[in-house]
Amino acid sequence: MLSRLTALLICVASLVTAHEMTPAYPEIKPSHVKGVVKAQLTLVNQREDIKYYLVEVFDKNFINIPFSSPYRIMKLDYKERKNFEVYLRKIDLRRAVYICTTSKVLKQRSSKTLVSSRICSRIDGGTA
Amino acid sequence: MKYSLAVLSLCALPAYANVNITGNVAAKCVIQTDKSGVYGNPSASVLSTAPSDGGVLPVVRFDVALADYYTANITHPTSFSSSPVLSDSVAWTGSTAVTNTSDAGMSGYNAAKTVVGSTTIFDLTVAGSTWFSTSSTATYAASKPFSGGTYVAVVQATCIAK
Numbered sequence: 020m021l022s023r024l025t026a027l028l029i030c031v032a033s034l035v036t037a038h039e040m041t042p043a044y045p046e047i048k049p050s051h052v053k054g055v056v057k058a059q060l061t062l063v064n065q066r067e068d069i070k071y072y073l074v075e076v077f078d079k080n081f082i083n084i085p086f087s088s089p090y091r092i093m094k095l096d097y098k099e100r101k102n103f104e105v106y107l108r109k110i111d112l113r114r115a116v117y118i119c120t121t122s123k124v125l126k127q128r129s130s131k132t133l134v135s136s137r138i139c140s141r142i143d144g145g146t147a
Numbered sequence: 148m149k150y151s152l153a154v155l156s157l158c159a160l161p162a163y164a165n166v167n168i169t170g171n172v173a174a175k176c177v178i179q180t181d182k183s184g185v186y187g188n189p190s191a192s193v194l195s196t197a198p199s200d201g202g203v204l205p206v207v208r209f210d211v212a213l214a215d216y217y218t219a220n221i222t223h224p225t226s227f228s229s230s231p232v233l234s235d236s237v238a239w240t241g242s243t244a245v246t247n248t249s250d251a252g253m254s255g256y257n258a259a260k261t262v263v264g265s266t267t268i269f270d271l272t273v274a275g276s277t278w279f280s281t282s283s284t285a286t287y288a289a290s291k292p293f294s295g296g297t298y299v300a301v302v303q304a305t306c307i308a309k
Contacts, residue, residue: 036180043174043216043308066180117307124301126229132184132196132205132283133228135301138176141308 037065038072038136040120045140050106055087057106058142062120064095066136071095071123076105077139078114085111092123116143174216176271176306179208181278184302186285191292195284204280206246207304211271218307219269223283224300231296235288243267247278279304 045058062072072093076086087106095101105118119139186194187201196202209219223241227233245256252273261268271277281302287293 037177037210038180039175039177041173041175043176068180068183119305124228126299131186131299132224132281133299133301134180134183134205134207135303136178136180136207137303137305138178139305139307 036067037063038069038120038122038138039063039065040138040140043140044144045118045142047107047112047142052106054109055106056109056112057104058118058140059102059104060118060120060140061100061102062093062095063098063100065098066122067097069095069122069124069136070097073121073123074103074105075119075121076107076111076115077117077119079116079143081117084115086115093120112142116141118142172212174308175210175212176217176308177210178304178306179210180205180304181208182206184281184283186283186298186300188293192287192290193284194293194298196282197284200284204282205302206278206280207302208276208278209271209304209306210276211274211306214274215270215272216309217271218309219271219277219279220266220303220305220307221269221279221281222266222303222305223281224285224302225265226300227285228299228301230298231294233287233294235291237288238286239265239284240286241265241281241283243279243281245269245277246280249275249277253277 040062045060047056047058050057074088074091076084078084090103107115117139119137121137122135124133124135184196184205185203189200196204211217221243225239250273256269
């Protein structure tokens with residue numbers, strides 16, 4: 020009984036602090052603007068300590084690639100899910116490899132290490 | 148009336164409908180922050196997350212739905228994100244290790260990890276949950292005492308699609 024309760028508590032404790040982004044390999048689709056393509060992703064914030072996520076696009080060496088999105092810094096309340104689109108120029112598509120979201124940690128008042136989480140999806144048709 | 152009801156009841160065939168339940172399992176990575184770390188201050192010039200130094204190791208859990216789709220890249224701090232003004236340099240050390248797994252097949256993760264600078268890379272070749280803990284130590288130059296105040300550093304936990 021105690022072990023079940025402990026397991027439950029561990030599960031509950033771990034469920035409230037997650038950062039999740041899907042899909043791992045978003046589909047690139049044409050947008051309504053000529054020469055611009057888009058990818059649609061979903062972000063879920065289950066980190067109670069985080070409210071903002073930064074959206075970035077990188078090449079294979081993690082150098083920034085220009086992009087457009089309605090949410091460059093996205094506010095997500097605890098347990099909120101948001102679909103968002105990332106627009107890229109077709110000419111940048113050859114270099115672009117990753118779309119990443121990074122949690123933005125707030126300034127703290129105690130001596131500690133904070134965990135910034137980042138999840139990167141792959142848009143170059145990467146292989147697993 | 149009775150006869151017509153009887154005839155109608157014979158005509159009323161039972162209606163069957165198939166209701167499908169569909170599901171989709173796709174590659175997905177979830178990063179869980181199990182524990183934020185705390186710096187202990189074992190001596191005036193040292194801040195350390197080691198439990199033996201009075202600190203707490205930060206613990207991060209990676210959940211992957213499918214095997215071999217992601218790598219976990221965890222970077223230990225090399226600077227403070229906020230601190231009092233420091234006039235001298237700080238020497239940083241740190242490391243990341245697997246501390247718990249949901250599958251016995253993950254037992255080789257520590258041996259197979261690669262370290263590039265301050266980043267430790269684990270290939271998540273098995274579906275399930277992996278717990279990583281990161282140690283971090285900051286030593287002030289020439290054993291000077293750290294100024295009084297709050298020191299915060301950030302561990303970067305990254306899940307990258309392969």
